[in-house]
Amino acid sequence: MELIxxxxxxxxxxIDTESLLDRAEQIRRKLKEVAKRxxxxxxxxxxxxVPERIYV
Numbered sequence: 001m002e003l004i005x006x007x008x009x010x011x012x013x014x015i016d017t018e019s020l021l022d023r024a025e026q027i028r029r030k031l032k033e034v035a036k037r038x039x040x041x042x043x044x045x046x047x048x049x050v051p052e053r054i055y056v
Contacts, residue, residue: 008015 002017004015004017004020007013008017
């Protein structure tokens with residue numbers, strides 16, 4: 001049993017854990033996709049000789 005299921009029962013939160021887990025998986029996939037695109041863009045910049053950016 002997952003922690004969220006336990007909290008759901010103890011506090012009667014009526015949370016749909018399946019939809020939360022599905023949404024978390026969608027977010028994980030999207031972050032992975034964005035990271036891949038960022039890597040490709042950075043590699044293209046390196047080939048063109050664009051200096052690495054520093055974000056503050």
